[in-house]
Amino acid sequence: MLKPFTFAVLLFITASSLAQTATGSKNSAKLDTGVILPNIAVTNRAGQNYALYLPSQYTPEKRWPIVYAFDPAARGTAPAELMKQAAEQYGYIIAASNNSRNGPMKASAEAAQAVWADTHARLSIDEKRVYFAGFSGGARVASYLAQSCKCVHGVFLSGAGFSPEAPPSPGAVFAVFLTAGLTDFNYGEITQVNLQLEQLGFPHFLQRFDGSHEWAPADVWPEAFAWADLLAMKDKRRPRDDAFIAAELDHFTAQAQKAEQSGNLYFVAGTYRQTVATFDGLTSVEVLAAHAAALEKNPVIVAARKREKSDFELQASLESDILKLTGGLRDQTDRRIESQQQTTGAITQLRQRAEHEKDTEKRRVLERARFGVFVAMMETGSPLIDSKDLPLARIYLELAIAARPESSWPHVSLARCLAKMGDKKGALQSLKHATEAGLTAQELANLPTTAPEFAALASDPGFQKLCEAAVSATKP
16 A cells, blocks of 8 residues: 555656646756766755766757666666666666665655656656666665556566565556566566566566676667557557667567577567567567467477476575574574574585586576575675674674675675774775675775764775775776
8 A cells, every 4th residue: 555655755746747848848958968967966855866868869849758767776877877878779868866775665755756856847758758667676666656656657677576565456557677687586576577467467578688686787778668669659659650660570579589599498488479469559460479379389388487487496495494594693692603604504505506506597596596595684684783783783794795705795784894893904804805896996985975884994094005905906
């Protein structure tokens, strides 16, 4: 059920769109086009800002489609960078909040309202082609707001599906373009959402890519925007363009044929089926439909469908077995030490299995489970940094590092925890590991502005030396 604060916010969003005719585009001449503007301050909303991309051909005399993007870590430039090439090609505005992040829905709803109001005051927007996009927790924000306000025509969801509190419903139907990395721990969830959408009659498309839990890569977004344009033509929200339809049919078909020659037939069958659904009503799809139907009967695909189900069950079992071992971590006894040792051993074994597995499909399952365990440890440990049980926070963060030592995120979180515990040497060592795992010199330098524990480290000679080393490492 929609909470009162969200309902009020979304009423404002919908109302603000009606004011565009009177206020729209008055400030657009001040904005550069063809480049990402990383920090557009929202007028009269202190602290609210967003990254903006306007196509190089943008002019206020024409109305343009827009995508509002929500990143789980409030990194507006992250989706803007990935989408900009497709946005330029297909003529989309990208507005990505720098405030919306994982956490209470209220903050994300307020960030969405702020960006919506500001862009509608500044820009010439096509109200018939408005979209939300999100990754991970941002995907849940995008789908939740789309259901609630009924003010957008589609969503692009990466790395997650709908919010558990608001699953897909026939009462709020809109187009959904899903993307999933093949080693994403949420891969199973996304494929199940795709099936739900099929059953409920949502226009939908699932695009898999070779990756993990992340925004869809840049080469997926042209397909996503083209798909949205095709549906807009079908719904008469955009003028029909026969040349565009023919070119995109050729492109979609070529992609499917290429995958068929070298890829997983189970995935290919779904792609053909979705392509037929996309172009049906726009052009002739009889040949494609017949080919898709024939593929569905292929014994290889039937077997692959069964295997995928067993893969999901194995992933759930692997994650569950490890999480059960954490049961003694909250005991203030020797059981905590024993539980930590057992859990560390099980996680290390899972990581090593994934690293050495030769079978591609099995390795993907192991990687999904490894990432799922990592996220569980981070989501448990990070909030504990602000609790009284810092030793428990440390344990969970060390377990997260055992699962994914190649990620800088847990090393930074552990550094904050250790700094709060008064272990300055340990904190600096963790930050060194974070830089080795990919934390950039700029990100390291910015840490003192993110938490008081890091602010206290800013003047420490060890931290300054670490920053200097990080800068030197980036020089050719």
